[in-house]
Amino acid sequence: MSEDNDGPAPGHVRVRLDLSYDGKDFSGWAKQRERRTVQQEIEDALRTVTRSQRTYELTVAGRTDAGVHARGQVAHVDLPQELWAEHGDKLRRRLAGRLPKDVRIWRVAEAPAGFNARFSAIWRRYAYRVTDHPGGVDPLLRGHVLWHDWDLDVAAMNEASQPLLGEHDFAAYCKRREGATTIRTLQELSWERDTDGIITATVRADAFCHNMVRSLVGALLFVGDGHRPVEWPGKVLAAGVRDSAVHVVRPHGLTLEEVGYPADELLAARNKEARNKRTLPGAGCC
Structure with a gap:
């Protein structure tokens, strides 16, 4: 799913991941060709432990640069309902066994309606x-x-x-x-x-x-x-x-x-608001 969409596609579940990592040996969060990144490590591990043929892409709250650490990073991933039903309660432990020691996922849970790790954050x-x-x-x-x-x-x-x-x-x-x-x-x-x-x-x-x-x-x-x-x-x-x-x-x-988020009932409104391009009061629109 694209992070520009408001929610998971039909037949999918949006899953929130809370994680931390030591950034020393990473070229940042976002995937890059022939460079080690946090996103790539987690997506590879997720594909392996769920025995999937495809990669499920993560959306993250903050794309940290090379060498930057995270203690309270948040991401989401949209998974097919049948995959979540089969693996959901075992996913955290299985990822712990597959991920390298400089990345840990502490919480894996179905996200509330309207949640977007990036755009819902306040x-x-x-x-x-x-x-x-x-x-x-x-x-x-x-x-x-x-x-x-x-x-x-x-x-x-x-x-x-x-x-x-x-x-x-x-x-x-x-x-x-x-x-x-x-x-x-x-x-x-x-x-x-x-x-x-x-x-x-x-x-x-x-x-x-x-x-x-x-x-x-x-x-x-x-x-x-x-x-x-x-x-x-x-x-x-x-x-x-x-x-x-x-x-x-x-x-x-x-x-x-x-990363801070509003109450569940405000997530969708924040998700929509955060996508608007900002201007300062009195500034021209273009």
Whole structure:
């Protein structure tokens, strides 16, 4: 089924998958020729454990880039009713036996009416983890935490984050894609240092454009280490164009933590709303 359709075809069941993965050895989520991806691994495993002749394609909440991890990723797949009836209650355990150890599916369940893993979501929450410890990153955390070789001022980064909240055109922090809007609603952007010295940026939005989180983090790290003033990230946003000083930080510090959905009775309406191309108030339609 195409992700542009509102529901499964007649005779099919839409199944929700909740999963996690370590992105280190993946070239991102989406299938690519001759590259290892999360989508390919799961679709191959699903075909094998159901003894199917065809591949059932997954639709995902957030297409993570190469090297990015996920703890709370959500996907859906449309399966024939007879296949679901035969394999449904055994699917999770069988997939656990077939999937590689860097991908796990924690929940397999029939989705409620109107559910679409991508279009029904109302927010995605990411975490980016960094440390400024002079000794570097704990070796046991090196695959998930960035080392920043300058002392970071968390209060300054939180102050600089405030003007970025709300609905804006994030063109200055996104890699443009033909025909795609860069208007997003940033719901949360906050920084916190824990007792071990790990600084976590929590970034939540209705959706994200390409490289948005890592670009925002890169800009705010420059504020935290004193290379740019607190006002700078907001000025970059207002300018609406890429600034060469905004670095896209490395992917391994980034994890998709959770995807939020509305109540079941609101899923279909959200699914439809999310497909509309967005404009800012006062902007022209074309």
